[in-house]
Amino acid sequence: MSQTTPLDVGFEGLDALGDVDALCLFVAEDDRPLPATAGFVDWRLCGALSRVLQGGFFTGVKDDWLLLPADGKLPVPRIFVVGLGPRKKLDAAALGAALAGAAKVLGRAQVNAVALEVPAGGLLDDTARMEAYQRHFLPAFKGGRVSLLADKALVRLLPARKG
Secondary structure (H helix, E strand, O other), X not given: OOEEEEEOOOHHHHHOOOOOOEEEEEEOOOOOOOOHHHHXXXXXXXXXXXXXXXXXXXXOOXXXXXXXXXXXXXXXXXXXXEEOOOHHHOOHHHHHHHHHHHXXXXXXXXXXXXXEOOOOOOOOOHHHHHHHHXXXXXXXXXXXXXXXXXXXXXXXXXXXXOO
């Protein structure tokens, strides 16, 4: 199973991603403006993600996928963006499916170390978000390391490290 390292959501957390192969973002179709990590990434990319959304190439609907280069503006080479559907309807089942799908695609892309933020909103509390991450993403992700961009409330729900 992959090892999870927590990082703060924000520019500081993004700047600490030098040891990951990819960043995985989750964007809902009703996320305008982009929240949390997606918003910080869009800022660093000078609005590139917003332009893709405005152009309709990627809209954030369920099962929508986008791959962006970081172009040296972030310490990761690739950014995978996963559509969630409407955030206000996001529940544990939809989140679990999105996380499992992301793990599968990252595996096909041979990502060994990834950073991601577990989406919030909709009908989810922090416990449901952590359970979805542990049940659906971690078992399906074939890489070795995950940097979890999370607030302190979610980090407290991570299992204590053994060792």
